Amino acid sequence: MDEHPNPRSATSSRPEDLFVELFTQVFGVENVRLLTPEFAVEDIHGGGRFIDFALRTVDERIAFEIDGLTWHIPDVERIAEYEDQLLRQNSLVHQGWRVFRWTDRQVADEPESVKEQLALFLERIPGLLAFDDFLPRQHGEVISLRSHQEEALEALARLRAEGNTIALVTHAQGAGKTVTAVVDARRMGGRTLFVAHTHELVKQARTQFRRYWSDATTGLFTGDVKDAEVDNLVGTVDSLALHLGRFGPEDFAYLIIDEAHHATAESYQKLLRYFRPRFTLGLTATPDRADGLSALEVFRNTAHRLTLREAVERGELVPIRCVRVRTNVDLTRVRFNQVQYNRRDIEESVLVPSRDRLIVETYRDHVPGRKAVVFCVNVRHGEELAERFRSEGIPARGVSGRMSRSDRAACLESFARGDIRVLCACDLLNEGWDCPDVEVLLMARPTLSKVIYLQQLGRGTRKAPGKECLVVFDFVDNATHYNQSLSLHRILNVPRYRPGALVLGPPELMDGEQATLAAGSPPTQILPVDVWARDFEEINVFNWQDAVAGMLSASDLEVELAAAEGRIRGAILRGLISPDHTLTLGERTYHYFRRDRVEEVREALNLPRVDDASIRELFLGFVERMEMSSSYKPVMLLAILEHVDDRGRAPIDAVVSSFHAFYLDRQRRGLPAERAIMRMAQADRLSAEDVRPLMLGMPFRKFEQRKYLTYDRQDLAYLRFASNLWRQLTEEDRTTVRNHCERAIGEYYERLDIKP
DSSP, rough: OOOOOSSSSSOOHHHHHHHHHHHHHHHHGGGGGGGEEEEEEEESSSSSEEEEEEEEEEEEEEEEEEEEHHHHOOOGGGGGHHHHHHHHHHHHTTTTTTTEEHHHHHHHHOOHHHHHHHHHHHSTTTTTTGGGGGOHHHHHHHEEEESSSHHHHHHHHHHTTOOOOEEEOOOOOSSSSSHHHHHHHHHHHHOEEEOOOOOOOOEEEEEEEHHTTTTSSSEEESSSOOOOOOEEEEEEEHHHHTTTTGSTTTSEEEEEEEEETTTTSSSHHHHHHHOSEEEEEEEEEBOOOOTSOOOHHHHHSSSOOOOHHHHHHHHHSEHHHEEEEEEEETTOOBEEEEEOOOOHHHHHHHHHHHHHHHHHHHHHSSSSSSSSEOSSSSHHHHHHHHHHHTTOOOOOOEEOTTTTHHHHHHHHHHHHSSSOOEEEEOOOOOOOOOOOOOOEEEEEEEOHHHHHHHHTTTTOOSTTTTTOEEEEEEEEEEOOOOOOOOOOHHHHOEEEEEETEEEEOHHHHHHHHHHHHHHTTSSSSSSOOOGSSOOOEEEOOOOOOHTTTOOOEEEHHHHTOOOOOTTTHHHHTTSSSOOEEEHHHHHHHHEOOOOOHHHHHHTTTTTTOOOOTTHHHHHHHHHHHOSSSSSSHHHHHHHHHHHTTTTTTEHHHHHHHHHHHHHHHHHHHTTTOOTTTSSGGGGGGGOHHHHHHHTTTHHHHHHHHHTSSEEEESOOTEEOOOOOOOOOOOOHHHHHEEEEEEEHHHHHHHHHOOOO
């Protein structure tokens, strides 16, 4: 879908203004600039369309739509308009947009729900969510490579000893930067990834690895060669960026980026955000950019931030203590999906006076007078809790996105001065808000979202004068194994709990406190003595979202194995294979497999490996067998071969036209086009818009699933043969394929007693 940035002056509606306000509250006013209202696009037929709001980042194209209820519940007279909107949405999805929709009623009446969904849907976009703002950037320096590389190596070792995690080595070409990087990686130890932007540089780097690190194996990862079982890897940035799923974020201890001044390029950003090495080294001959920015600054901004654990252990953020407060609230019947609770269920379960009373008593009895933030379920909850605090003589105020900007600013300023001691927040409190001297967080809002929990936690982790630590009170409700709300111990995967003890802190503090606890004495008295328990409690830190993280779903595994759709699920039902994790949500069941079991499953199901060596024979065999429940597969393949160019590409519109023409021609000759139950049996009643999704559905997906055909990455208006297949197909092979298709079509119609 072609894109045209905002060619007209848009008049915003009230719901759209409200949406911008909600977006601001979640992501901060500085990120509103990323939203483009009334973004002009073309649909798959060239028609002009407008997206209510478009958000485009390096890796994402996202459309936000705010609809009236009649779009979702159309009357008869508006069916055509409804179907036209569906075409627009399907066109966007087909062209790589992620589309999110809300009704104008939801934006106006359920703002907290919309904000929560925004945070969940966009959590994978780096730098957008403000919970990342409390995490420090990598520490690093620029090292100028002198004549003796040993000086640079000593400087790198010193940087790491001082806690630095990123560095940039600069010097003119040919000064030995690659050798310095290889030797330093060898001295530090651990698996190393070297990234360059050309095949030639990658091969040169492999030579240096083999020369200066000869006791370790070094493999290539380029377009044609993808070594796996090696100690170190050198690869092109584009190949690695396209196949990140083959690696875990912590697979490499040392990451070397050649030409680091290009770190703002999309492919480099993907790698730097994804991998989490112990040390990252950039190599460049041009440390200063034309725009005046230091290459190191660009590099640091692009690389991932420290994790919460890393930042606390290094003393960048305050240590964190935790008290778990059990309630008798029952969440076992609360409905949930893979990302959030049903909002109405959670409100009905949690908004009870006895639980609110417990929240206020917890603050009053254990941390009176300390600056605290309570995270609440909704606006009403925040207001009622604030009133309950005030009735106990505690200065408190509810704060929410529904307040005017001036009222909200005045409330936060009063809290910063200390006039208000407790803020009851119903949303994410992240619109550029920062109050480092917050000492206490009361987590009274059950959530399944790690991003929301961390975002809330980040409001209290900054350092401030006189602030020894952050105290977190987790209100733990009764739930099932799968719908437990997140807590600090589950977020940090800490299975042992002692009330008030440090959960996260620098190693010397953690070791000292554990020794004190073992001797039977409480640690520093920041809380009343009666909070501290004598015994540790074992916590079930199981989190099904973490349990399946990095696993392949059944459908993902089918794609990985180039297996037919439904093959894995069928094998599970027949008992041929067993998943590593099974999750039931409502009436649906999801199966997950560890990535290291791919080959085991392939062998168990006797599935062939689809690679450069086998793909041609597998494709020709698949076409020759041509298992058919309709005529669609061979007809589509003939249409593609009719229009394919020398690069293995065929325009979708032309293929659809030829596919449609085959059935129209049969009808013109007085022959049935297909079985009566098949849509192409009435080809003369179908438009190209009807035929396109039909063809790109089952017949095309059968070939795509097996990795024979795909969409062209450069231009989604084209279908193409897989590159490694097209390179091997001779003209004779293509003639053979055509013959197989024509034979299969003839046999199909004979079988149906429909003579051609």
